[in-house]
Amino acid sequence: MSESPSYSKKDRIDDLIERERNPHREPPVRITGLMVQYYHVCRRELWFMSRGIDIDRSTPNIQRGTHTDETSYRDSRRSFTIDGRIALDVLDDGDVMEVKVSSSLEKPPRMQLLYYLWYLDRIHGVEKSGVLAYPRERSREQVELTEDTAISVEETLDGIIDVVESDSPPPLEKKPYCDSCLYQDICWL
Numbered sequence: 001m002s003e004s005p006s007y008s009k010k011d012r013i014d015d016l017i018e019r020e021r022n023p024h025r026e027p028p029v030r031i032t033g034l035m036v037q038y039y040h041v042c043r044r045e046l047w048f049m050s051r052g053i054d055i056d057r058s059t060p061n062i063q064r065g066t067h068t069d070e071t072s073y074r075d076s077r078r079s080f081t082i083d084g085r086i087a088l089d090v091l092d093d094g095d096v097m098e099v100k101v102s103s104s105l106e107k108p109p110r111m112q113l114l115y116y117l118w119y120l121d122r123i124h125g126v127e128k129s130g131v132l133a134y135p136r137e138r139s140r141e142q143v144e145l146t147e148d149t150a151i152s153v154e155e156t157l158d159g160i161i162d163v164v165e166s167d168s169p170p171p172l173e174k175k176p177y178c179d180s181c182l183y184q185d186i187c188w189l
């Protein structure tokens, strides 16, 4: 008979929510929007980041993304930091906005935005809609927290805790964007 796991996914997420709601109880992992994005880009990248191995943020690619994020829609949005680690922008009409340079990778920024909506709803009881914007491509996408998307967020959070709590990085697996990844020098040694 196989051993039953020491927790169920639901128990783990319920525990995370309870701890996040209580200012005196630390969650098992302090999950940021960037971690959600990394999880869907490359779990190995997430593991490096969780170990304090950070990338050089002065590179042109990163600066281009930061510049687009900082300069787009700046007259119609306000920035908020929640619980000292969730940083998001809210438009004048109340929607939460995430600005990206390119839509080449759609899932990671969508999940990041959904995590913000989930966090506002589940931890603080604030219901919001989201907008994913690609100003350079002149496109916007409406993003909503539904029963299905909330389940996707919770599966992501469960997966992130697994990666971060692991003693070693996930196995090396070549991805189409490895050549432009800023971790490649330590990843493929």
Ligand code: SF4
Binding pocket: 041, 042, 043, 044, 045, 172, 173, 174, 175, 177, 178, 179, 181, 182, 183, 184, 187, 188
């Ligand atoms: S080089 Fe490839 S496998 Fe390594 S962290 Fe970057 S994307 Fe992931």
